Amino acid sequence: MARYNPKDVEPRWRAAWARDDVFRARNDDPRPKYYVLEMFPYPSGRIHMGHVRNYAMGDVVARYRRAQGYAVLHPMGWDAFGMPAENAAMERGVHPKGWTYENIAAMREQLKLLGLSIDWSREFATCDPEYYGQQQAWFLKLLDRGLVYRKEATVNWDPVDMTVLANEQVIDGRGWRSGALVEKKKLTQWFLRITDYADDLIEGLGSLDRWPDKVRLMQENWIGRSRGLRFSFDFAGDAPNGFETGLEVYTTRPDTLFGASFVAIAPEHPLAAQMAAADPKVAAFVAECRRGGTSEAEIEAADKLGLDTGLRVVHPFVPGQTLPVWIANFILMDYGTGAVFGCPAHDQRDLDFARKYDLPVLPVVLPADADAATFMVGGDAYTGPGTIFRSGFMDGMSVEEAKAAAVDRIEGMGKGKGATVYRLRDWGVSRQRYWGCPIPVIHCPKCGVVPTPADQLPVILPDDVTFDRPGNPLLRHPTWRHTTCPRCSGEAERETDTLDTFVDSSWYFARFTNPESADPIDKAAADRWLPVDQYIGGVEHAVLHLLYARFVTRALKDEGMLSVSEPFAGLFTQGMVTHETYARQTGEWIEPTQVVLEAEGATRRATLAETGESLIIGDIEKMSKSKKNVVAPEEIFEQYGVDAARLFVMSDSPPERDVQWTTGGVEGAGRFVQRVWAEFDNDAAAATQTDARGDELRRMTHKTIKAVTESVEQFRFNSGIAKLYEFLNVLKGFQSSDGSVAEARSEALSVFARLIAPFTPHLAEACWSRIGGEGMIVDAAWPVFDPALAVDSEMVLPVQINGRRRSEIRVAQGAGEAEVREKALADETVSVHLEGLTVRKVIVVPGRIVNIVAG
């Protein structure tokens, strides 16, 4: 018997799959389709364990569906534009293009080692002109439809990457890549009108029943729909210039209008700007507000600041009552109208502000158990339900009734309208970077913004650029941006901004259906394959990529290029690969490969291999270079084999949860691979008769088929793998030398090989070949579960007395309740425990349990 040598066996099977081109998906394949996709990687140059886990999971699904007879599309590509390539260019003087394609080549080789069932013929990178040129084509169609526009806006400026960031890319006031504090800057930028689809994007979530609730909720919160009232206050006395129709505010609490004691506007509000121009005191205040940062800590610490403008507005419901207009630092210009009315009694921010500046606090919502005469608001605003009081026509109404009544009244007065407001902003897609898809428009001094004519696409990035200075290389290229206007043939300039790389990844799944198409999307191919049946990736894209992709899919559908609204019918968000960290007493991180671990009972010790120096065992964290807790996949493949690595990252934790990489764990997986092979290699078929022992094995076989199938269907790979371990342990007890089980055993081996094939495909091929399976296992059908063969003839029922397990009885399958009851009461151990007690009740749950209630 030879030891199984993955280094020898695995490459052979990969070569065999490639030789037969087994994973190529054909658009004219008549079988039902199944599209499996994992979020495509950024070509950093090296794969890491996170990739191994992500792509192994997708491969399990793809191979399982293939075995079930689906026409499976499982493609791979590269999310290849972006900052790291430019950083490399600046740091090491390499060209982003060369750097990127070299990384792709290196990573492709590493990914291929994984033995994934990928159709490599469809591979592309988003930085291929054939891809981004098509992106430019649909971008111009959206421009034509008015879904793309240009405006001056205050944007998030990352001073390190020297580019604009979308709101989604600002985390706690810092750039998501650079970590630099983001600044506010006014720039003319390109936007995609995602807000046009805000409602539809929320509605659509309802149909995504195979998405995690968490992600749907995050998207819903991100879009942030709120219903309220938009209305205008008239000014008392002369209205400022441009505000003749009043000061417009937005509120979700029109029911509290009688409790209003001030109106506040944002420091960036046009009215504030106008007053600042005339009054240095106002100007100074506005400047002070602008200084505050936007990070969490700064907002937490920031005091409410306000300045009374001296202007007053008229209360819409109370004749003669006026309210002061303040400029306040806590009002956001880009939400609602940038102005609110303050009702301190029922809003905490308004209350804090009112207490600071000594403004009236007027309760108008009375909690159920409070007394109207004595109810007061102290330091906490009351935001709960209740009855409206001190509010004229709304008195006695509930909060909800009053909201509707106030909206009706304001609408009747012609002062405003019920309105829906979203937190979601339009998607700013301009990036002042080189390594991205050029925005295909031309700026003509006479004609304005002119789309690049279709026959001049793609607008290709020039290769001859320099990175010796920060900023956008396209802007300082000597010739690239100079062109002629397609309309008037006069001198004109190309747009030098490039598109946010999230645009690239918002439609690649559609391009995979026919990457060769002369149009952006081959509609027939897209109709054939979309939506993606199972999409797999990290939860960090819950609101970025996944929201953008849903939006672009809708926009392209409205353009007639796609038929689906939702690109991903099923979504799975997988957890990360983590590793324990080790550090010297000095705090210096130490790589796992240099650490020796020992255990004494429950105590674990780590020492430095070289010196024996005692190390600190730190937290378990996501593998990262900075903590030095990374394990290189290639070294693991070399040492234990690809299958062992794939098996381990899926076996130890539920797929949605983080998995902790341990040497012991992967060694265990490697041992299992060896034991599986030994079991197959040992097998020598003998006689073929089957008896009770054979039936017992057959029952186990069919129970395992059921369990593993369900595990794969429900993304519980860890449980499925555990069942396979168990199956192997049982199988060992049924050797072919025991002639009576030979037939059942050969069925068991055949089933085992096919069940494990999605997880450890190389090993499965070797086993299949060893038992003389027909063809390759990639083409073998998934085993079929036969319930009749899984039924035990006898079963063991636990017997409880007063809910405590005391004994167990053996009964025939399907035994009647009376028989079970009788047998339970007759049981010897049961009688002992029942001594001195009276049986009051016996509960028999068929096939489950017996509980005797006695006292």
Added chain:
RNA sequence: GGGGACGUGGCGAAACUGGUAGACGCAGCGGACUUAAAAUCCGCAGCCGCAAGGUGUGUGGGUUCGAGUCCCACCGUCCCCACCA
């Protein structure tokens, strides 16, 4: 501040719609093989107890014949959003 998820052995974790808690793996312990070690194989193992038995799924209550699972309160950890009117 708002929203959400989760708390099970030394560790990662199982447990279908309420029905034998801890499957499977890691680490551990014992044994076989070996001159020895490694590897491999066989076995033990929640905790307390020699045993009988007791006890046990973050804490405290509740519903139920029966609760890891359902309900209430609390404690803790993690994630998302955040001066969003």
